[in-house]
Structures are given as C-alpha cells and as structure tokens.
Amino acid sequence: MNTKVKLFGHELKNPIIPASGTFGFGYEFAKLYDLNILGSMSLKGTTLEPRYGNPLPRIAECPAGLINAIGLQNPGVDKVLSEEIPKLDKVYSDKVIANVGGHSVSEYVETVAKFNECEKVFAVELNISCPNVKGGGMAFGTDPKIAENLVKEVKKHSLKPIIVKLSPNVTDIAEIAKAVCGGGADGVSLINTLVGMRFDLRTGRPIISVGSGGYSGVGVYPVALRMVYQVYKAVSVPIIGMGGVSSAYDVIEMMYAGATAVMVGSQNLIEPLASKHIAEQLPRVMEELKINRLEDIIGRAHNE
Amino acid sequence: MNTKVKLFGHELKNPIIPASGTFGFGYEFAKLYDLNILGSMSLKGTTLEPRYGNPLPRIAECPAGLINAIGLQNPGVDKVLSEEIPKLDKVYSDKVIANVGGHSVSEYVETVAKFNECEKVFAVELNISCPNVKGGGMAFGTDPKIAENLVKEVKKHSLKPIIVKLSPNVTDIAEIAKAVCGGGADGVSLINTLVGMRFDLRTGRPIISVGSGGYSGVGVYPVALRMVYQVYKAVSVPIIGMGGVSSAYDVIEMMYAGATAVMVGSQNLIEPLASKHIAEQLPRVMEELKINRLEDIIGRAHNE
Amino acid sequence: MKEQNLKVVSNKALNDSTYELVLKGGDINMSSGQFVEIKLDNFYLRRPFSVAKIQKSFLTIVYKIVGQGTKEMTKICENDNLSVLTELGNTFDLDKAKKPLLIGGGIGSAPLFQLAIEFNERGIRPTILLGFRNEAEVFYLEKFKKLGDVIVATDDGSFGEMGNTVSILKTKKIDFDCYYACGPMMMLKALAEYNSNGQLSLEARMACGFGACMGCSIMTKNGAKRVCKEGPVFSADEVVF
C-alpha cells in the first residue's frame, strides 16, 4: 500500500494532517503517541501579536459537532517561531504547515513573511475564513476581489508556498477559489467552519459569548465533500480537504472528491488518538477497497 | 401551558408543522396517528405540471442526516387540488400550507394562483431554494434581485399570504430575506437543504444520480438556528424555522432564535411518529423551562 | 406500517458474509415480499431488509455484509432491543402461479424463503433457482431443499451448475408458468427482457421506507411508483429499466 502524496514537491508519508486549531502546536500530543505517524500538521492559527481571543464560553455542543469561537488565541508569531516550533521539532521530524490569521493585509503579509526563514515550515496556510474574529478573518474569504488582492500581496513577500483556507459560508466557493488562484495561491484548503449558533434553554440567550461561532465536526462532512468536489472542477492547484473527517473511509471519499491531502479537525478533540488511528487504518482500508497507490484516487469522482 | 401561535391571523394550536417533502400530502400518516395533534402541515412541493423528478439513487446517507435529490416529484397542481387535498381534508381538520416550486416566474405565478380558491390552504410557501432542480429552484433563491422580482409577480396574483422559503447556500441570507420582504413576502421559512455530496467507496462516483443533493437532518441544526437568528434581526415578518429539529427542546431554541412556528423535516423519515412526539413533548418541556405562553419566547435570544 | 421494539433472539453467521437475524416481538402481520426497516445505533437512516421467514411472533431476516451498517449489525447481540418498522411494502402475488419458479440472485434469495413456505402452505412445491458468486456465498440450501426442487448455480462453478440464474434459465428447460425473482438489478433486467411473465422484488436506496419522501420512486409503464410502498414487488412487464 503506497500512502504517499505530494504537496508542492514536498512528499508526505500519508495525507493525514491534523487541522489548525485542533492540535495546538502539536507537541502536547507527543505524550499520547509518536507523532511521526502523521503526514504533516497544521499549527494553531497565528497572528502578528499575541491574542487572548474571545471571552468564555467559547464552546457549544451540537448534535453532530461543536461550535467554537476561540478568536485565534495564540502567543504571536515571534513566540511561535522561537518557542513553539522548536518544541515541536523535538518530537516530530517532518515539516509542518503554519496557519496565519489577521485583520489587515499588512498584518497577514508581515506574519507570513516571518515564516520565510523557518525550515520546519514547508507551506503557509492563510486563514481567510475564520468566522470568530471581528473586522477580519472571514471578511477576506467571502469577497473574491478582496481575497485575490490579499493573496497577491502575501505572495509578494512569502518564500513558502501559500495555501489559502476557504470559507464555506459563501454562495459560490468555486468563485473564491478561482480568485485566490488568480492571486497566486499555490493550493487551497477547505472547509473552515460553518457559522452556527446554539441557545441556552434556560435563558434563551446565545451560548457562545460573542453570539455565533464556527460549526465543525461530522455534521459538516457532506457540505465539505461537495465543496471540495466543486473546487476541484474550478481550479488546478492541489486541494487539502477537511470538514467532519473521522475515519480512513472519510479520507478516501475526500480524495475521490478531489483532495490531495486531508485534515482531521474536531475528531482530535473528542478522540485524542483520532489522527493516529486514521493513519493506521488507512492502509487496511486501501486494501479493502483495492487501492494500491493513494495518489491514483485523487479526483476519481470526476472521471467519466 | 399555552402552545398557540398565530401566523397571518391564522391560529395554530401549536407551532409544530411537518416540513414540505417529508410528509407527502399527509394522509398516509393518518394510518399512524391522529394528525389533528399538528399545528399545520406543509404539503409536498407542487409544480404546474406533474413531474417524475430525478433518476435513482435520490438518497444518500450522512453521519447526521441525509442527502436527497427527489427533484420535486409530484402529481402536478391540478391533481393536488382535485385529489390529494380532498384526501387530506378527510383526516386533518386544520388548514395547511401549500408548497410551490417552479422553473420560471410564470410557472410559479400560475401554480400559486391555482391555490387561490382552495379553502384548505391558509398560506403558500414559495420554494425558491430547491437545490435539486436544474435551471430553476435554487437559482431564484441565491440572487436578491431575482428573488424580489419573483415574489412581486407572485403577490400580484395570489390571494393567500406568501411564505418564501430561503436557501441556506448563500453568503448572506439576511440580504435575501430583506429582498423577498421588499417584494411583498408575508413571511419567510428557512432553512431549505444545504448542498451536499457523498461518494461510493467502491466506484469513487457520486452516490446521488445527479451528483449533489440537499443535505438535511440534525447535522444542519446549528446553521439553521444561526440563520433564523440573522433573519429575525433583518426583517419583521413572521419566520418559520426548520433544519434538524428533532425534539421539543429544539423547537424552543428555534423560537428563541426568532421562529414563530417550527417545521419538522427529516426526523419524520427516520421516526415516523416524530412530529406527534414533538407536539406531545412540547407542553412538558414548557413546564420544565417555566414557559407559560409559547408566543412569549419568540425571539427571546434578541432581548438585551 | 408499525413501529415496534423487537427483541433479538439470535444473530448468527450463515457463511463468511451472510448472517441470519431472528427477532421476536408483539405483532408480526407480514407476508413474503414485504420488508422491515431496522434502526441501528450511530446510523441516521434505517436499513431495509426483506423478511426471510415469519412464524407467529418470530421474524427472520438474512443479511449480507456490504457496508458499514451491515458490518455493524454483526455485533448485535441476543436480547438486544431493536426499533423496527414492520409491515412495509406490498407482497408477492401467489395467485399468479400454479407452477412457480423462484429465482434468487445472491442475498436476493432471502425473501424467496418465506415465499417458498407460503407456496408449500398452498400445497405447491416450487422450483427454486438460486445463483451465487461462489460456493462460499451459498446459504439456506438444505432449508430450501425441503420446500422445493432446488437448482444452484455459481458464477465460478465452485458449487452446482456453472453460470448465473439467467443463463441457467435460458439453457435448462424448467417447467414453470410464472417466476418470482429477487437479486441484483442487472439480473432482474435480464430476466424481464427474457420473460415478462414474472414478479420482481426491487431494491432502492431509501430514506423513509414508508412512502413519505419519494426517495425510491421508479418509473413504470403505469407511472411513477414507490419501491417502498407500491413495491418492492412489481410485475416484470411494468418496470421501466
């Protein structure tokens, strides 16, 4: 069973990548299992300055997932580079994906540029789809022109491949995908969270402190598959698929839809060994489905 | 416990309404239980001419719901008026909501007008958000101008209140809600299904014959709540909330978000007595939450 | 249609990929051709299965592992309770045959077992033609032999005749007036083209299973019909393949 896939010339031993925000900076999971089973990992969303994020409660449960409104809590890019990534480097030998959030074009540009010299990072994921940050985040991800321009500016200052993370909260995700590719994106990742809400049965008020938050988990899976399929038809850069993935079967379906690699998010939170289990299960499922080389199935759903 | 709510001057004994497409024309459920426990019901989507709909498979399972691509199979409005509604009338004494789909403004207008003389129908729900009909359906629901114009034309020829059923597959549902209200909508209902896909693990091909379909069930619940909340802020007409409702608790949350009445869809398909159970559970849940008059809680989430 | 809680009497393997599940409950008022829908933990939709045998308040289904749900079903234990919708769909029409031929393809043989019982109750011993992929997939053979004259075919010839039900039907002279078939769509289509004097039990991906969603509507010469409500048994000459 050949589980290898390539992203921007970088070879991953398998396509399983814990998704940003659900795996911290990785090293804390090293107490649970040997991280080297993972194809790569996407680090917690990082901004120029340290951020505390939103007030509590930041979490609300849903029947098939959760709503989060962390608000990009992170120690700031400098500390990520000087402290978090070195810690991760000790327990994980492959390269990783940095994930960058921001409020303005210049903030994105400056933060991304800081990763230029970081060898541990083989690509930067631009989060233009975070629904939890006022006056930033998702606004960049719902307007094709604004998105294209942001990517253009970022590309000017980045030495790493840029993956643009797309928002599912749009009428036409293919249009945004085309726009960011027009701006020079080397790849796209999708989906970020769907905007969702829950209410307190006793008070009637929203549970999340800031009202709404981002919904993720198995409940978003069919929407994620559809969007990966749509985007695969629209652009030719590699796609990293995610949204509700909880088993190796789900990884296969994502790849049929068009994903080159697959991120596992919320499942890590409810089952700490999820990414490991999925990576282990993958060769067995390939055998069951008579798939020899995983790269062969990317976009298979589009074959006539 | 007072469970009554009012819609366009019409009093419903409770806000529980089986959603269009998940309850046929109602009468077949009469063998299972006395339908008169229900506040009202929304009939299967009806078009001017009879329609067979899409080829099979039309159904795909999801971890927390299902995808359907029925394609508005129905016997056509004339037969609905002459055969289906009379059958329903024998087993259900309250008035119902007709649900109308179409491919063109004139088709919508003509079909809606046919219900003008039908006493059994107290309002017509305009489905401008069906993702399963090519060259129609959802296209009307994703562009505010087209939606507004459609409603305007329909209103000219309808003697019944018009409820416009909104698509969740848009960047800004509040904008569409405002547009249809600008066109004269008397109420809005939401959400219709989210576009979703699943793939066959063995062949890699989409399971649904026409590729994608509409995703519904508990997995869409947090998105539905958020959209009802958003639309309540944007317009002042009554809102009928739906999407993933499976218990009386869910009904209460929908009403907190802003719904005057609540439709139960997919749950009827997996638990045939769902709507009945929810209607029965409602007074008990009101007691538990110390709610005396259900109408008092509509939009409670918006109180400061 | 009824929603019932049925208790699991047994759930055992008949061969590597085929299991027999016996349920016991209140009120099982069903005939051959009809099906039930079983709710499984952690799956959204119920799973439809034809009844393979009905005896007083015992209901038997035979199922094949084809996906996640049926894989999970093998873990069902004695005394578990299952939520089951019973009395779904229409029945085979036994009046059509004096000399019935029952044709089963793979797991499609399951509903023919109850049908064979019912013919025997009428004093008619049917001919039973069963096709399987290979020897490992054969099930219920001894039981079927008690109820009729059985011909078995396997695709690879590992058991019985070599061939499939349609090829056997074409080459062997079998004396029958009306046939009753259940199996893969390809087989049913070939049968209907070869001989239209039969009844076909169809499958379709279903959401509700009781007529509410139109998820399973097929086109017939007499208009659209729901596999779950007007079916699953259709006349071979009405189905538009």
Added chain:
Amino acid sequence: MKEQNLKVVSNKALNDSTYELVLKGGDINMSSGQFVEIKLDNFYLRRPFSVAKIQKSFLTIVYKIVGQGTKEMTKICENDNLSVLTELGNTFDLDKAKKPLLIGGGIGSAPLFQLAIEFNERGIRPTILLGFRNEAEVFYLEKFKKLGDVIVATDDGSFGEMGNTVSILKTKKIDFDCYYACGPMMMLKALAEYNSNGQLSLEARMACGFGACMGCSIMTKNGAKRVCKEGPVFSADEVVF
C-alpha cells in the same frame, strides 16, 4: 492524560438530582482537583467531572443532573463500559495549608471529598463548609463528617445554617489558613474578593479537556491559562473574573 475503557461498578442516586458513579479500570493515577472526561452515547462532546474519590483502581464521580447529558447518564448500568479520559488537569496544592478550610457550593462539593481524604492521609482534619440550595440537594454528609468538621448551610435554611458559604464565612469565625473552594462562578468570585488566600477549582465549557483547542482559556494575572490544562485549580489571587 490517558484514554481508558472503564467498567461501571455502580450508578446510584444520592438524592433527587445527584448521582454517584463508580468506575473500575486499569490505571487510575490521579489526585484531588483533577478531572475525567466521559464519552456518552449520542453526545458529541465528552462530559468533564471532577474525581470525588480515588481508591486503587476505583474512581468515583458525583454528578448533578443539569441538562440532557447528565440526564442520560442516570441510565448508565452496572457493567457498562465507558470511554474515559483520565488524569486531566492539575491538582489542589495541599502544602499551602496547615489548617485547611474546604468550601463547596452545591455539586462543587464533590472534588472536596477526595481532597478531604488526602488531608486526612496527611494527618490533617480539615474544616469543611458546604452550601446547598436546600435540604434536598445535600449529599455525602455522613461521609464528609468522618473526614472533617462540617458546617452545612442552605439558601432557604431547610438544613443546617441559613445562608450561603460566603455569608457563613463572613459571619462565623472559622479558623483556617488557606481555603480550597469549588462551586458556582458567583461564589468563587465573591470568595476571591473576600479572601485571596485560597485555591479555586473552576469550570468552563470544554471541547477537548486536554489542552488542544483553547476552548477553556481564562485570563489570569499571569496571562491566559487553560482551565483544562493549567487548571482547573487556580490561586484565588490570580484569576481575573
């Protein structure tokens, strides 16, 4: 942190709204203040509960019915297996006190039981101040009395003193050097304002419970800290309410 399958030894009501769940498993290496996260069927997120008692491989939690999940938990049966994350969070710091005062508000009294055991193991008999809404909510009273000098207060005076833990603390002269408190946020805030020489066990809505999601981060005077990782026990003088 460990993911373990633990067997249910018992699950019984202590009063109308409070239950005690005893689990048995392999390797329970925990101390007072720490918590576990229990996976429930049909709920997406695990539920966090402080350990009320740890004894060799037995782990006891005491839980109050407050919503759908805890309501469902009352149906857990002997011999069921539960997936549990153990060894979560930090512990109370027993070194801070020679004359400890344990302050529990409602179900917040649960983790203080294990704390009282640990103080007894050190030869220290703590003072224990427990506040409940009313008599019906009191639990573990006799057990606590064996471990310390117990004062009980109820909001409505239906049992013990009338008042809440904070009002009792203010009016009664209790001799202690450091307090250890768990209970509603309002109570902890009032306590911290009244006396900063204490340890508070906080709650927060959690997604992961083991430090991965930042869902539970509170602001402290020493920067952001995760209730599930750097907490749930914080020094009363560091929490920014």
